Amino acid sequence: MAALAPYAGQAHVVGLTGSPGVGKSTATSALVKVLRSEGKRVGVLAVDPSSPFSGGALLGDRVRMGDHALDEGVYIRSMASRGHLGGLAWTTPQALRVLDAAGFDVVLVETVGVGQSEVEVAGLADTTVVLLAPGMGDGIQAAKAGILEIGDVFVVNKADREGADQTRRELRSMIAQSSRGAEGRDGSWKPPIVSTEARAGTGFDQLATALAEHRAWLESSGELEQRRTRRARDEIEAIALTALRTRWGQLHGNHDLDALAASVASGESDPYAAADRLLGSLD
Amino acid sequence: MAALAPYAGQAHVVGLTGSPGVGKSTATSALVKVLRSEGKRVGVLAVDPSSPFSGGALLGDRVRMGDHALDEGVYIRSMASRGHLGGLAWTTPQALRVLDAAGFDVVLVETVGVGQSEVEVAGLADTTVVLLAPGMGDGIQAAKAGILEIGDVFVVNKADREGADQTRRELRSMIAQSSRGAEGRDGSWKPPIVSTEARAGTGFDQLATALAEHRAWLESSGELEQRRTRRARDEIEAIALTALRTRWGQLHGNHDLDALAASVASGESDPYAAADRLLGSLD
Numbered sequence: 001m002a003a004l005a006p007y008a009g010q011a012h013v014v015g016l017t018g019s020p021g022v023g024k025s026t027a028t029s030a031l032v033k034v035l036r037s038e039g040k041r042v043g044v045l046a047v048d049p050s051s052p053f054s055g056g057a058l059l060g061d062r063v064r065m066g067d068h069a070l071d072e073g074v075y076i077r078s079m080a081s082r083g084h085l086g087g088l089a090w091t092t093p094q095a096l097r098v099l100d101a102a103g104f105d106v107v108l109v110e111t112v113g114v115g116q117s118e119v120e121v122a123g124l125a126d127t128t129v130v131l132l133a134p135g136m137g138d139g140i141q142a143a144k145a146g147i148l149e150i151g152d153v154f155v156v157n158k159a160d161r162e163g164a165d166q167t168r169r170e171l172r173s174m175i176a177q178s179s180r181g182a183e184g185r186d187g188s189w190k191p192p193i194v195s196t197e198a199r200a201g202t203g204f205d206q207l208a209t210a211l212a213e214h215r216a217w218l219e220s221s222g223e224l225e226q227r228r229t230r231r232a233r234d235e236i237e238a239i240a241l242t243a244l245r246t247r248w249g250q251l252h253g254n255h256d257l258d259a260l261a262a263s264v265a266s267g268e269s270d271p272y273a274a275a276d277r278l279l280g281s282l283d
Numbered sequence: 284m285a286a287l288a289p290y291a292g293q294a295h296v297v298g299l300t301g302s303p304g305v306g307k308s309t310a311t312s313a314l315v316k317v318l319r320s321e322g323k324r325v326g327v328l329a330v331d332p333s334s335p336f337s338g339g340a341l342l343g344d345r346v347r348m349g350d351h352a353l354d355e356g357v358y359i360r361s362m363a364s365r366g367h368l369g370g371l372a373w374t375t376p377q378a379l380r381v382l383d384a385a386g387f388d389v390v391l392v393e394t395v396g397v398g399q400s401e402v403e404v405a406g407l408a409d410t411t412v413v414l415l416a417p418g419m420g421d422g423i424q425a426a427k428a429g430i431l432e433i434g435d436v437f438v439v440n441k442a443d444r445e446g447a448d449q450t451r452r453e454l455r456s457m458i459a460q461s462s463r464g465a466e467g468r469d470g471s472w473k474p475p476i477v478s479t480e481a482r483a484g485t486g487f488d489q490l491a492t493a494l495a496e497h498r499a500w501l502e503s504s505g506e507l508e509q510r511r512t513r514r515a516r517d518e519i520e521a522i523a524l525t526a527l528r529t530r531w532g533q534l535h536g537n538h539d540l541d542a543l544a545a546s547v548a549s550g551e552s553d554p555y556a557a558a559d560r561l562l563g564s565l566d
Contacts, residue, residue: 005553093554225548232547232554233540237531239558241524248520257516264515265508270288271376271515275522282565 001094007101009228011043012215015125016110017150022133023157026198028110029067034204035106036073043099043107046078047092075099092124093235106211123234126224127214129207131155132171134163148178151191153210159195159203168193189217248278284377290384292511294326295498298408299393300433305416306440309481311393312350317487318389319356326382326390329361330375358382375407376518389494406517409510410497412490414438415454417446431461434474436493442478442486451476472500531561 016031018024028044035042068074079091092109099107109125130151154175156168171193180191192210196203218224248257260274299314301307311327318325351357362374375392382390392408413434437458439451454476463474475493479486501507531540543557 001553001555005547005550007550009548009550228548229541229544232557233544235554236540236543236547236557236561237528239554240561243558243562244527245520257519258512260519261512261516264288264519265292265511267289267292270284271518271522272284274515274519275526278519278523279526 001097004097004101007103008097009100011096011100011104011107012211013096013100013107013109013124013126014211015128016108016131017128018131018133018155018157022131023198024110024131027131027155027157027196027204028108030196030198030201030204031108031207032068032074033201034208036068036071038208040105041073041103042075043102043104044074044076045092045095045099045107045109046076047109047111075102075104093231093238096124124231126218126227127152127211129153129155129211131157132167133158134161134167148174149180152189152214153207154191154193155203155207156193156195157198160197160200164195168195188221189214189223244282248281284380287380287384290386291380292383294379294383294387295389295494296379296383296407296409297389297391297494298411299391299414300411301414301416301438301440305414306481307393307414310414310438310440310479310487311391313479313481313484313487314391314490315351315357316484317491319351319354321491323388324356324386325358326385326387327357327359328375328378328382328390328392329359330392330394358385358387376514376521379407407514409501409507410435410494412436412438412494414440415450416441417444417450431457432463435472435497436490437474437476438479438486438490439476440479440481443480443483447478451478471504472497472506527565531564 016024016028025046028046032042032044068076077095079095096107096109128150130153132154134156154171156164156171158164175191175193194203194207194210196207215224218227245257250256257278260269260277263269264271264274299307299311308329311329315325315327351359360378362378379390379392411433413436415437417439437454439447439454441447458474458476477486477490477493479490498507501510528540533539540561543552543560546552547554547557
């Protein structure tokens with residue numbers, strides 16, 4: 001990781017998220033095709049919506065994006081987001097760093113918008129793309145509950161379907177009413193809405209343009225540096241915490257975390273006193 | 284908190300989660316009514332699906348559950364789940380502990396099943412209730428992606444609506460196919476499905492019975508102690524981490540977290556070396 005550090009920081013990290021059924025995989029594949037036609041090398045990390053309790057991958061690399069299987073300018077990798085804390089936060093940044101240092105121009109991180117992963121991907125990416133599809137009430141519902149604020153670019157996929165106009169209208173009105181609607185005024189970023197048909201491959205030129213525009217804005221506004229510093233902060237903390245957990249697990253006597261947790265659960269101690277003891281063990 | 288510790292551990296902590304639109308608030312209110320008729324004192328924590336980026340509460344205490352406004356056996360409190368890490372994990376356990384120590388027999392924690400909160404609530408609760416409604420494809424979709432594994436009791440609300448039978452059938456078949464379907468065999472818990480009509484108030488006697496049965500199973504199986512120890516562990520870690528963050532923010536020179544993050548973002552350092560420095564500052 002130390003050896004990779006000087007080579008990293010060039011790739012444009014793009015997060016793609018959306019509910020199951022919006023056509024995320026097909027859209028990712030169509031976007032890769034456009035980026036390849038521009039001569040860009042593309043890495044794809046498909047972060048799997050495996051349950052935080054069972055682990056395990058639902059999607060296999062082999063069945064995904066067969067169109068690009070023989071293209072040496074494309075690297076595709078599925079990753080399980082095992083574990084609640086430390087899933088995306090722990091493994092994905094490392095994989096991103098490797099692909100970045102390896103010289104990929106764009107790294108796409110695809111996650112299903114269920115659970116905490118959609119928020120985490122926004123933390124990891126330079127640009128977050130939120131995919132919606134017409135006729136899925138949950139798209140707009142989800143948007144209400146937070147998706148709206150993580151999207152830098154919105155895509156209405158399956159734009160040939162009935163209801164696409166309405167989805168676009170609702171989305172436009174929601175953006176306008178939100179804090180983001182006002183962003184355009186002072187030179188900040190107002191999220192555009194792009195219409196695509198992933199199966200036919202239409203609309204992805206516009207999406208690639210929107211991504212490039214957002215990247216340019218990130219650089220000129222200083223936001224890129226801010227986002228990357230924030231990301232590095234989270235990554236350092238996650239690594240430090242993992243190391244501390246190992247230490248805390250190795251403590252002996254009544255100071256190890258399991259013994260402290262048992263004493264809190266039984267009412268003998270309170271969590272603040274227990275945390276003090278845990279921290280005391282570090283000194 | 285230390286003074287409260289000996290009094291805590293009696294309340295039955297029940298998490299309620301479900302997508303927007305399944306009728307969660309109405310269902311919570313109807314459940315409170317049944318529990319009150321059994322003479323139980325009930326605390327309700329409505330954890331707000333406020334965005335991790337903006338904060339802020341969508342729901343007000345005053346507009347919620349007016350039926351119970353004058354009942355001294357019911358305490359209702361809305362809490363914003365501000366912040367990504369440390370939202371639910373940080374404030375809700377403290378509120379739970381206070382209500383528990385104050386002698387409430389049941390504490391209901393209501394969260395919208397969007398974002399990471401639904402997984403976190405399962406970590407906090409003794410019993411997790413997942414609400415679905417017919418005609419919401421996202422209910423089943425969400426179930427596929429993890430909800431299935433956090434639910435100890437499933438509720439099909441709006442059971443008078445068209446499609447309720449199908450929702451129940453799909454849910455039953457999904458439970459049977461999952462690892463939980465086999466649980467009944469060896470004395471472990473097989474999640475029941477309860478049908479309710481929150482507006483009419485029907486089905487909530489059965490829900491209250493299912494909750495009491497799950498609580499009894501938790502105690503007899505030893506699972507209650509395990510869950511509470513796990514919960515205490517997470518809580519202690521969260522408190523310790525918050526204290527560490529404060530320390531890390533106060534470090535001077537090139538060792539404070541912001542300076543380390545900037546050096547990683549610029550490629551001068553890597554996150555592992557930075558985490559080592561951060562940890563070195565603790566010794």
